[in-house]
Structure formats: structure tokens, C-alpha cells
Amino acid sequence: MIAFLRGNFALTTPTYVHIDVQGVGYEVFISLNTYAAIQGKPQGQLYTYLQIREDAHVLYGFAEPAEKEMFLHLLGVNGVGAATARMMLSSMKPDEIAKAIIQGNARQLESVKGIGKKSAERIILELKDKMTRQSLDINNSVSTGNTVEADALNALLALGIARPAAEVALRKAINLYPGSDKVEDIIKSALKNL
Template identity: 40%
Template sequence: MIGYVRGTVSHLAVDHCFIDVQGIGYRVFIAQSTRQKITIAAVVSLFTYMYVREDALMLYGFYTQDEYDLFLQLTSISGIGPKVAMGILSAIDPQQFRIAISQKNIGILTKLPGVGKKTAERVILELKDKIGLITEDDLNGDHISGISVSTGDVIEEALQALLALGYNQNEIMPVLKKIEKNGHSVEELLKLALREFVGGNR
């Protein structure tokens, strides 16, 4: 198994990048949390997991050990494959996810892409003893209310479109949460979001 790759980012897409390692380009699938931390032409090291199927070999990359460890925990659960796990990592910070688990917060978990109520209950059951120690400091402040979670297909499509325009998720999600009730289509949300970003009329 390939434990990590270190090389130059030659291409960067919504859900994957190419890492040039001495002239060999590795396609590495990444979550938005990793995408936000890398740029084209930068030299990066990503922890990797190789997913083997009958018809494909797929390499998943993670900027931090924390993300990698959570990915392994998620994919150990029946019904959660790499695609769903990466969607979860794209929507929530690993520590915020662990706090939601410790508090058995079904409401937060069911907002994550690919996670219904039964899956959320199974995640809590299987991970509650594996998430490590949650301290009082972790539980104080704005940890849970600040979770970035995509709540629907329209929001997700608007998010992906804005990411493609060069904005990052940390600045996109507060704007989408603010305007989501005012727009019912991707086009409407994009127009409203862009007005927010450029400081135009609301």
C-alpha cells in the first residue's frame, strides 16, 4: 500500500488533484478540507489510502493524519464507502464530527451527505468508543454551531460552483447559510452569493 505521496500539485479539480512525483502523475481523490490547503505548483505531502476494486485502483489523499484516521474509522462501518466518507470529510471538521458523536447529535449527523438516520445511529454506536477523549474545552464555544454542513442538493451544487470559481469553503458556507432561504435554485443562490462577496445590494 502507498502510505503517502510527496510531489508537486500539477492539476487541481473539485474532488481530486494530480501529484507529480518525479515525472509520474498520481490522481489523488481529496476532500474539500484538503483541497483548501493545497495550490497548483505547491510541493505537498499527502497521507494516502489505496482503494482496490475489481475494475479500478483509487488513491485517496489527506492533508492531515487526523483526516486520514477519521476516513479509516468511517470506512470500517458497514454501508459507508470511500465516496461517502470523503463527502463527510468535505462537510465537517474531524473534531466537530467527534463532538457530534460524543453528544449523540443525530441532527448534525443526518445533515452530512449520504448519512440518513439509520446510518447516523450506526455511526454513533460504532464510533462512540473510538473517537478519543473529548475535553471540556472542546465542548465549550462555538464548535457545534459552527459546523459547515451542506443541507441539500441545491446547496451542494452552489457550493461546488463557488469552489470552482476560486472561493474556499470557509468563506462560502456562512454566505450560503445566510441566503439559502432566499433562493430556490442554484442560479438564484449563485447570484445572491456573488452579490454578498462583492458587497453589492442584498
């Protein structure tokens, strides 16, 4: 998987860019939000997602990790393809899409070209819980102000550990390493407590 590309923008258009990465040119499809962020810059970095289809390998690029994450969430919805997800991210910012989903605002989603009433309702139905949990996670990590704990929890969740078990193990690990600023130590200790 190609996580990101950093290089010179050889060609920049509202729909795609050519990035020269040490002599190799990558064609990367982008949203209008990403275009606005990189327009006029001679070089930069894009977070990427490689979609492998029967007929092509297509690379999508995003100026911010939040935009990439929203793109992946949208791709997970039945009936929403990469073109539709990119169109949504060209019409609205990721936080606006998340807000519309959390509030159940199908009309706002329908304002995007290619999104009908049924598609908007399906997006809300399938992503509302994820967006609500994600916003709660962000609020909790901001309110505690401890990014080490948040990073450790995210790592445990990424390993496939259920959230309740991960939180209990993390609390035990933090008690063993109070004030530790090493995420690795906390994660190792939490894994032992599972």
C-alpha cells in the same frame, strides 16, 4: 501500501489532484478540507489510502493525518463507503465529526448529503467507543506531556498487545529506563516484560 505522496501539484481541483512524484503522475481523490489546505500551493504532501476494489484501485489523499484516520474509521462502519466518508470530510472537519459522534448528535451527521437517520445512528453506535477512547488517550498524553511514553504505548497497541497488558509492561519498562528519551529501548524492555 502507499502511506503518503510528496511532489508537485500538476492539477488541483476541489475533488481530486494530480501529483507529479519524480515524473510519475498520481490521481488522488480529496475532500474539500484537503482542497482548502493545498489550494494555491505548487507542491506538498498528502497522506494517502489506497482502496483496492474489483474494478479499480483508487487513491485517496488527506492534508492531515487526523483526516485520514477519521476516513478509515468511517470506512469501518457497515454501510459507509469511501464516497460517503469523503462527503462527510468535505462537509465537516475530523474533530467536528468526532465531537458529533461522542455527543450522539445524529442530526449534525444527518446534515451531510447522503447520510440518513439510520446511517447517522449506525455511525454513532459503531464509533462512539473508539472516539471516546481516542479523546481520552489524547487528553492523557497531553496531560502527562510525555510523548515518548505515548509513542511507546501506541507502538505496543499497534503490535496487537491488549491495552491493559501494554500499560503494565510499559510502566515496568519506564522504571528500568527512568528518564529515557529512546522509544526503542522502552518498547524492547516492555516486550520483555509481557
